[in-house]
Amino acid sequence: MPDSRPRRPDDSTAGPGAAALLLSGVRLADGRAADVRIVGRHIEAVGKAGGLTTRGTRLDLRGYLLLPAPAEPHAHSDTALTAVPEYAGAHAGDIRRRATEAALLQLSHGATALRAQVRVSAATGLAPLEAVLEAARSLRGLTEVTTVAVPGPLTGPAGADGLVLLREAMHLGADVIGGRPDPDPDPTGHAEAVMGLAAEHGRPVDLHTDAEDPGILARLTAMAGAHRPGVLLGPCAGLSRLPGDVASRIADQLAAAQVAVVCLPQGGCAASRLRGTPPVPLLRAAGVRLAAGGGALRDAASPVGRGDPLEAAYLLAAQHGLGAAAAYETVSATARAAMGLPEVRVEVGCPAELLAVRGSDLPGALSLAYSRIVVHRGRVVARTSAVREYCDSGTTAALDLPRQGRPGPGPAGPFSAGPVSGDPLPGGGP
Numbered sequence: 001m002p003d004s005r006p007r008r009p010d011d012s013t014a015g016p017g018a019a020a021l022l023l024s025g026v027r028l029a030d031g032r033a034a035d036v037r038i039v040g041r042h043i044e045a046v047g048k049a050g051g052l053t054t055r056g057t058r059l060d061l062r063g064y065l066l067l068p069a070p071a072e073p074h075a076h077s078d079t080a081l082t083a084v085p086e087y088a089g090a091h092a093g094d095i096r097r098r099a100t101e102a103a104l105l106q107l108s109h110g111a112t113a114l115r116a117q118v119r120v121s122a123a124t125g126l127a128p129l130e131a132v133l134e135a136a137r138s139l140r141g142l143t144e145v146t147t148v149a150v151p152g153p154l155t156g157p158a159g160a161d162g163l164v165l166l167r168e169a170m171h172l173g174a175d176v177i178g179g180r181p182d183p184d185p186d187p188t189g190h191a192e193a194v195m196g197l198a199a200e201h202g203r204p205v206d207l208h209t210d211a212e213d214p215g216i217l218a219r220l221t222a223m224a225g226a227h228r229p230g231v232l233l234g235p236c237a238g239l240s241r242l243p244g245d246v247a248s249r250i251a252d253q254l255a256a257a258q259v260a261v262v263c264l265p266q267g268g269c270a271a272s273r274l275r276g277t278p279p280v281p282l283l284r285a286a287g288v289r290l291a292a293g294g295g296a297l298r299d300a301a302s303p304v305g306r307g308d309p310l311e312a313a314y315l316l317a318a319q320h321g322l323g324a325a326a327a328y329e330t331v332s333a334t335a336r337a338a339m340g341l342p343e344v345r346v347e348v349g350c351p352a353e354l355l356a357v358r359g360s361d362l363p364g365a366l367s368l369a370y371s372r373i374v375v376h377r378g379r380v381v382a383r384t385s386a387v388r389e390y391c392d393s394g395t396t397a398a399l400d401l402p403r404q405g406r407p408g409p410g411p412a413g414p415f416s417a418g419p420v421s422g423d424p425l426p427g428g429g430p
Helices: 092-109 127-138 159-172 187-201 214-225 237-241 244-256 280-286 309-319 324-331 333-338 362-368 394-399
Strands: 020-027 033-039 042-048 057-060 064-068 072-075 113-120 144-151 176-179 205-209 231-235 260-263 290-292 354-358 372-376 379-384
Touching: 020 354, 064 362, 072 092, 072 231, 072 333, 092 113, 092 127, 092 309, 092 372, 092 379, 113 127, 113 159, 113 205, 127 144, 127 159, 144 159, 144 205, 159 187, 176 187, 187 205, 187 214, 205 214, 214 231, 214 244, 237 244, 244 280, 260 333, 280 290, 290 309, 290 324, 290 333, 309 324, 309 362, 324 333, 324 362, 354 362
Parallel strands: 020 057, 020 064, 072 113, 113 144, 144 176, 176 205, 205 231, 231 260, 260 290
Antiparallel strands: 020 033, 033 042, 064 354, 354 372, 372 379
């Protein structure tokens, strides 16, 4: 079969002669075995297994489950990997390298889009933002990185300088206007400044808050309801510490204002004082758009942070009572909607932003999704191959135990079932 190693894609759109990719024999979430043909950046056809042909690349994906690719709505790219001693430098080159490697790690997990929170304050200046923007440009075609400029105080003695810096961040190229109202001398004034600047530039808003003060949160929600494009709040761990009736009232207000909330099931981040998650079932019952993000990725706030969206979905299913489908939705459909990205389904005409994981159903994928193949803009951009092996044993031989999941009928898939040598990251990696 044709070489299936990840390749650096270009930014071309579908047209005459556009590259085609056939995902053959893949399992869909509804249990069907199917062929999925991709041309350019979109899904061109979905048919029963063995029913489609292509003149392009064909991948035998028997034993894999095909899902809409996740997206990462809350990553701290400028501080990622700072807990790794050899990566702890603070120069612009160090930040760019960390941001690049972190984005590639999250891409390998399946996230084909990432929203990077980047500090923009008197202490940091614009250097971290410049470095992350440079990393985002270098990764174009492999993954989609958007940036959030997160300021320091916007009121009080330092407020005027903070506003100037935030405006400069917008002119530099930040995609989203962020805010941290909690530590500001005037949290409501901070949010008003962010909303005003966002309205002036026509940008989305991403407010970083623990949401532990119901009065302030009610005022933030009222302001957010009038802002278009949307407003995202997170990580909102403080909502779990409020009395039930108060949290319920706030959840209703968030839903009415169409404010999305991002939680961090895998841990917190340095910009938050509280750890934990908001009341997930309560927010969902109220109709709040709840997304899940990774937060800290091996920095001081979480030296063991993984930034794995499937682990975030697993934790929501294992610890917060969500079904596997609902949990996965928080890292895929809802995360993409909260980030203003197009909807992705495994259907004709949808963007070819896909994740194939070893397994036959979604609960199994969340449990043991080690092997993954990632498709971005219609091309394979990352893969992870895991092999489970046992020492010689009559028991394992007699039972024919699988070495990675249950491949189902036919060959195990497009990659060798034996020991796998490490492929380079797409584009060579940082």
